[in-house]
Amino acid sequence: MKPLLALLRRDINLFFRSGGGAGQAIGFYLVVIILFPFGVGPDINLLARISIGVLWVVLLLAILLSAERIFADDLEDGSLTLLLTAGPLPELVILVKLIAHWLCIALPLLLITPFLALMLNLPAGGLIPLIICMSIGSLGLCALATIGAAILVAIRRANQIIALLILPLYIPILIFGVSATTDMTYQIEKPYTSLLILLGITLISLIIAPFASAQALKANL
């Protein structure tokens, strides 16, 4: 347990020191959401209707576009070889890196979401469902991003290719994420069906990701 905590601490520490990555994801999220209302025009009702979908898509892209970072730096300086051979089980190491990625990329995005939701005129009562669903969904997205990053670890500047590779896997999370948020916001009958499916997809991704990534990394080292 101690080595894994040390790794988690190091990854978070590195993240804040080297800047770049966090800024990129947050910057992207901010810029797109801020530009959106200007592009769509001043129709408040239209914005309210599309706000949930827009926030989800942009969150998904922000996480996708930072996927490469999960392993690239560690591969470059040789840390990755050591991380996978000198300590705990590779699967656990990957799980910790996945969690670190979520804490550093997804969590800041979730924290600024309430402010950005205002820009898009998110329907009243939509914020809490949105944050709940996004928290769950983003963890699943990070898990899938980890698989993509592991498969393409040997390719530099692979963000867009990773995005293309795991796009099909992202779509279920997007569909059920948006529908869970919408169902809970408008409090339809049985509002939690989609949420449970979203939770299921996330859990499955979290279980599969460490094993799949470990195999991919072994083949790539």
Next chain:
Amino acid sequence: MKINRIIIQNLSAQKGERLLFEDISFELEPGQSLLLKGPNGSGKTTLLHILAGADQPKGGDVNIYTISSGETPRQDGVIGISHFITHQDGLKKSLTVHENLTFWTEYMGGDKTRIDSALRTVGLEPMPHILAARLSAGQKKRLMLARLLTVSHPFWLLDEPSVSLDDDGQKLLTKLMQEHISAGGILIAASHLPLGIEFNHTLTLTGGRYMFNDDYLLDEENI
């Protein structure tokens, strides 16, 4: 963790279409050392990567027997019992000297109380709070060597360990290797430069073929 024996059987490796080596077999016991020699591209680094568990061989086995594992090879292979020093330093530029060493010490299950004395031994004592990005190549190497001191693992794999070290640094390296071997450790090093210690065995890779300098072969046909 104490290693009883390391047995390498019929190991072979391939890079693309090219066969680097095949049917390498040898056995090392505590306190023994092996020097890997051979021209560039002959597979020394690949062999070390395979031994370190960072690369898959084309065929063959690396079996490690410890006291607790008895007559069956260790399940995890070398994971958690070996040091692997390569030209890639595994140091984070935005962390300080002390933070880098602390991380690897914690991660590899070493002794954190030894960090200060290890930094003193490798000559980095005056600069624990300098970012690793500011270190010279030789200083980085010294910081990597400090890891050997804070984490006591019985199996060392060193790939060109003396590169970029100055005279003092090379003497330090020699001393570390001597202490490791006399404490019953096992050492495999690849180097073009003399490392200052007497190796028990030498394995020369020549690209597809290899030879031992002593009668240490398990498989007689390969001499």
